[in-house]
Amino acid sequence: xxxxxxxxxxxxxxxxxxxxGKGGKIxxxxxxxxxxxxxVLLLFLFSGSFCQREDGENLPFQVISNTPGNSVCPExxxxxxxxxxxxWADSDVTTGDWRxxxxxxxxxxxxxxxxxxxxxRGEAAWPTLRMDSLGNLHLLYxxxxxxxxxxxxxxxxxEWGDLEVLPERTWLWYAQCDRENRFHLIYEPFSGxxxxxxxxxxxxxxxxxxYELPARADNLRFVIDGDGKVHLVEGGGSIFYSYGDKDGxxxxxxxxxxxxxxxxxxxxxxxxxxxxxxxxxxxxxxxGTYNIAYMVKEDTSWSSVDxxxxxxxxxxxxIFFHGSDLYLLWWKIEGSTADLYWSAWDGNEFETHRIExxxxxxxxxxxxxxxRLYLVWIEEMEPKNFEVVFRVENVK
Ligand SMILES: [Ca+2]
Numbered sequence: 560x561x562x563x564x565x566x567x568x569x570x571x572x573x574x575x576x577x578x579x580g581k582g583g584k585i586x587x588x589x590x591x592x593x594x595x596x597x598x599v600l601l602l603f604l605f606s607g608s609f610c611q612r613e614d615g616e617n618l619p620f621q622v623i624s625n626t627p628g629n630s631v632c633p634e635x636x637x638x639x640x641x642x643x644x645x646x647w648a649d650s651d652v653t654t655g656d657w658r659x660x661x662x663x664x665x666x667x668x669x670x671x672x673x674x675x676x677x678x679x680r681g682e683a684a685w686p687t688l689r690m691d692s693l694g695n696l697h698l699l700y701x702x703x704x705x706x707x708x709x710x711x712x713x714x715x716x717x718e719w720g721d722l723e724v725l726p727e728r729t730w731l732w733y734a735q736c737d738r739e740n741r742f743h744l745i746y747e748p749f750s751g752x753x754x755x756x757x758x759x760x761x762x763x764x765x766x767x768x769x770y771e772l773p774a775r776a777d778n779l780r781f782v783i784d785g786d787g788k789v790h791l792v793e794g795g796g797s798i799f800y801s802y803g804d805k806d807g808x809x810x811x812x813x814x815x816x817x818x819x820x821x822x823x824x825x826x827x828x829x830x831x832x833x834x835x836x837x838x839x840x841x842x843x844x845x846x847g848t849y850n851i852a853y854m855v856k857e858d859t860s861w862s863s864v865d866x867x868x869x870x871x872x873x874x875x876x877x878i879f880f881h882g883s884d885l886y887l888l889w890w891k892i893e894g895s896t897a898d899l900y901w902s903a904w905d906g907n908e909f910e911t912h913r914i915e916x917x918x919x920x921x922x923x924x925x926x927x928x929x930x931r932l933y934l935v936w937i938e939e940m941e942p943k944n945f946e947v948v949f950r951v952e953n954v955k
Contacts, residue, residue, distance in 0.1 A: 619916055623662050623671050623935070624947035628652045630660070633935040633947040634688035634924050636696055638715060641666040644696060645935050646677070646686045647947045657683045659700055661719070666928070671949070677719045681707060687733075691740035697760070699734050699744065706730055706749065710760070727756060727769070737783040745781060745791065747774055755779070757789075757805055770805040782827040792835050794823035800835065800856075814854060814861055817841060828880040832857055836867070836878055836887070844870035851875050851887075867902070867909055874921075881927045881954070888923040888934070899923055899936055903954065914950065921945075930954055 624630035628650035659678040681702030694715035706728035732746030742760040756769035777795035798815040833856040850866035899920040919939035
């Protein structure tokens with residue numbers, strides 16, 4: 560039953576029950592009986608209505624964005640007060656502008672806030688949302704043209720602050736927070752090519768840098784360890800790993816030689832286990848299909864290359880450690896559609912969960928809190944209209 564029709568039924572039932580209530584003395588009991596019956600019916604219908612509202616038309620997710628334009632690139636964070644924050648880039652169908660939109664929800668509630676435009680300057684693309692250990696949110700986005708980076712902070716419990724325009728333009732960048740609540744940004748400046756610039760934002764709001772670091776390939780990703788050091792991977796052909804800080808790399812090496820490796824990802828566990836993954840059709844598992852390759856570094860040496868069983872055309876967007884388990888958020892194109900997947904790897908067993916949807920699913924982001932994985936991603940709800948959606952999964 561459609562939502563509209565169900566609402567009509569509720570309306571019809573509730574108005575007839577009101578009529579029953581206007582009975583005479585004899586009919587009062589009957590009236591009350593009927594009322595009770597109708598109340599039960601109403602509750603039943605309402606609960607059905609709420610369930611339906613929660614998952615849309617019985618979809619396996621909630622739609623957060625629900626805007627007329629395309630909604631893409633969602634990022635999620637959960638602050639210590641139990642608020643789930645989601646940002647994404649959203650296109651204005653009348654002006655054609657891309658804006659940064661924001662919606663939030665209490666972890667124990669069901670409903671999301673109405674999406675609001677938090678930043679509408681430039682042609683907003685690729686928002687990055689990072690949370691430091693104090694619950695401050697750091698937002699970075701780049702405009703399409705001319706590649707300017709914008710930064711804004713939402714202090715824990717406070718409002719989104721003013722935009723800061725960062726000094727150099729870039730097409731290639733990545734950012735992370737460290738345990739000292741500093742925000743690290745590494746990017747390739749337009750003028751560069753074989754050099755990265757490295758900016759650090761201190762908790763007092765001051766910026767350090769840019770420092771120069773040698774660059775080797777595209778698609779950089781990095782993590783910051785407990786000592787504030789950078790572990791960076793790059794890949795656009797071969798896979799390179801570099802380790803160092805603002806004063807330079809101590810190590811910079813090719814860890815996997817190839818002509819076709821790309822999209823490297825890196826994760827670091829609290830006990831110092833480093834995992835690097837990448838895509839390479841070399842690790843094929845049938846015609847036109849492949850698994851995801853990985854290497855692990857413990858202490859000082861890299862393992863040999865192995866693969867995760869994700870056979871097909873997987874797109875692995877994010878990896879991160881939670882405890883000693885590695886989590887992988889990915890999607891897989893099959894024919895003309897794509898479903899969302901997440902996997903957990905404890906070093907031995909690799910367990911995969913598939914979230915089947917009737918649409919094309921892409922670009923997941925997620926965080927784990929209290930044994931639950933909070934996921935956002937985008938769904939092509941109708942041709943060429945992408946929406947940001949949300950789902951909670953249980954993890955061990
Ligand atoms: Ca939309």
